[in-house]
Amino acid sequence: MRAIVDCNSFYCSCERLFRPDLLHKPVVVLSNNDGCIISRSDEAKDLGVEMAGPYFKAKPLIERHGVATFSSNYNLYGDLSWRVMETLRMLMPPGTVEVYSVDEAFLDLSHLPPAQLREMAMHIRQTVEQWTGIAVSIGVAPTKVLSKVANRLAKKNKAATQCVLVLDSEHRIRQALEKTPVADIWGIGFQYAQKLQRWGIQTARDLQQMNTAWGHKHLGGVTGVRLLRELKGEPCMDMKDELVQKKMIATTRMFGSPVTALKDIREAIATYTSRAAEKLRRQQGAARVVSVFVVPKEASHNSYFRHGPTISQYTSLPAATSITQELIKAALSIVDQLYEPGRTYKKAGVMLSGIVPDDAIQGNLFRGPEQPQHRLLMSMMDNVNFAMRDDILKFASTGTTRNWKMRQELRSPRYTTRWDELPGVG
DNA sequence: TCTGGGGTCCTAGGACCC
DNA sequence: TCTGGGGTCCTAGGACCC
Numbered sequence: 001m002r003a004i005v006d007c008n009s010f011y012c013s014c015e016r017l018f019r020p021d022l023l024h025k026p027v028v029v030l031s032n033n034d035g036c037i038i039s040r041s042d043e044a045k046d047l048g049v050e051m052a053g054p055y056f057k058a059k060p061l062i063e064r065h066g067v068a069t070f071s072s073n074y075n076l077y078g079d080l081s082w083r084v085m086e087t088l089r090m091l092m093p094p095g096t097v098e099v100y101s102v103d104e105a106f107l108d109l110s111h112l113p114p115a116q117l118r119e120m121a122m123h124i125r126q127t128v129e130q131w132t133g134i135a136v137s138i139g140v141a142p143t144k145v146l147s148k149v150a151n152r153l154a155k156k157n158k159a160a161t162q163c164v165l166v167l168d169s170e171h172r173i174r175q176a177l178e179k180t181p182v183a184d185i186w187g188i189g190f191q192y193a194q195k196l197q198r199w200g201i202q203t204a205r206d207l208q209q210m211n212t213a214w215g216h217k218h219l220g221g222v223t224g225v226r227l228l229r230e231l232k233g234e235p236c237m238d239m240k241d242e243l244v245q246k247k248m249i250a251t252t253r254m255f256g257s258p259v260t261a262l263k264d265i266r267e268a269i270a271t272y273t274s275r276a277a278e279k280l281r282r283q284q285g286a287a288r289v290v291s292v293f294v295v296p297k298e299a300s301h302n303s304y305f306r307h308g309p310t311i312s313q314y315t316s317l318p319a320a321t322s323i324t325q326e327l328i329k330a331a332l333s334i335v336d337q338l339y340e341p342g343r344t345y346k347k348a349g350v351m352l353s354g355i356v357p358d359d360a361i362q363g364n365l366f367r368g369p370e371q372p373q374h375r376l377l378m379s380m381m382d383n384v385n386f387a388m389r390d391d392i393l394k395f396a397s398t399g400t401t402r403n404w405k406m407r408q409e410l411r412s413p414r415y416t417t418r419w420d421e422l423p424g425v426g
Numbered sequence: 427t428c429t430g431g432g433g434t435c436c437t438a439g440g441a442c443c444c
Numbered sequence: 445t446c447t448g449g450g451g452t453c454c455t456a457g458g459a460c461c462c
């Protein structure tokens with residue numbers, strides 16, 4: 001059996017942890033640039049505040065009801081996420097926890113007899129809440145897809161389920177699937193949901209009864225087959241190894257306000273590249289391909305799509321590297337080619353790919369071995385910046401004026417990672 | 427004069443997730 | 445005026461090889 005542990009309204013719960021006055025009050029958290037709503041407390045959901053909706057549209061409603069509103073505070077959420085995941089690792093045998101996202105983890109419960117599943121799930125839920133202050137919901141079922149179905153229902157009926165739902169019989173699975181609209185199945189997004197509606201397939205139960213050949217044809221080939229099998233109770237998605245390397249690392253941002261000067265874009269791209277390189281070194285990787293994209297403002301003006309066409313280009317380095325200076329150099333030369341004077345840009349980003357383990361870098365005949373002092377400098381920078389949880393040391397090319405920086409007007413203090421922002425008691 | 431079949435690798439693009 | 449920032453997997457199609 002598998003379980004999915006999912007933090008309830010995670011970002012809102014993090015904010016409330018240090019603001020007990022907001023308990024049982026409506027809370028929302030905004031995306032970068034305070035653009036849209038990415039987390040809502042139950043009370044905010046009940047008021048009709050929509051998920052992923054633009055902030056400016058929901059603002060009248062939010063103000064009318066005095067909803068507490070926060071810009072996203074990733075230092076805080078990252079730290080609390082780590083505490084939740086560590087708690088799970090302490091409660092479970094080694095290798096049975098798969099961190100799936102900042103607020104979710106799959107558990108492999110195959111070591112437990114069926115009679116103990118609910119008891120164990122309750123124990124996990126209570127311990128996580130007691131140790132971290134974060135409330136979670138847990139869905140337990142034979143497959144990952146079914147555990148997500150269970151989790152959704154547990155969350156929807158918190159009082160009745162105590163946030164834990166175990167689907168351990170054909171009958172319970174069937175009932176749960178009947179209560180689940182296809183659009184709420186993990187793996188069915190907007191496009192597929194539309195398609196299924198047209199076929200008259202409304203609930204997860206309807207979909208479960210389709211055969212796999214049909215799934216192959218209409219739901220994205222082998223992906224669809226896997227989804228149907230999981231719905232039927234046959235596990236097809238393995239628990240993932242925690243140590244796998246990412247194949248692509250990206251850092252992209254919307255600018256706080258539109259940017260026209262080449263200098264500003266170069267600064268932004270140098271900054272994003274430093275961040276991406278840090279992530280790359282954290283997984284002991286080196287990248288051979290650097291790509292850069294920019295999004296001009298005017299292109300998207302009267303278009304249905306939020307983003308206009310992105311203008312991008314990539315370059316393959318002679319050898320894979322994780323040295324920030326080398327990656328910045330490559331990225332900036334692309335910026336110089338993409339930039340057109342007179343245009344206004346609203347977004348830019350850097351992507352690193354062609355990633356290999358950094359102890360297996362393919363050498364190049366025309367390039368000497370990597371300079372050891374560069375590596376030393378990198379690990380020194382990483383250590384200082386990690387210890388301070390901020391960019392204390394950075395490259396000059398990342399700039400000092402930072403006209404392009406994102407807006408975060410409503411950010412809460414970094415309670416758990418900065419000495420000068422510790423919560424006071426008194 | 428006439429134009430197979432099987433394979434690999436790469437890229438672009440579409441779908442999905444939180 | 446104002447709509448985020450990461451990621452994954454899969455498929456189709458083109459280039460190229462023998």
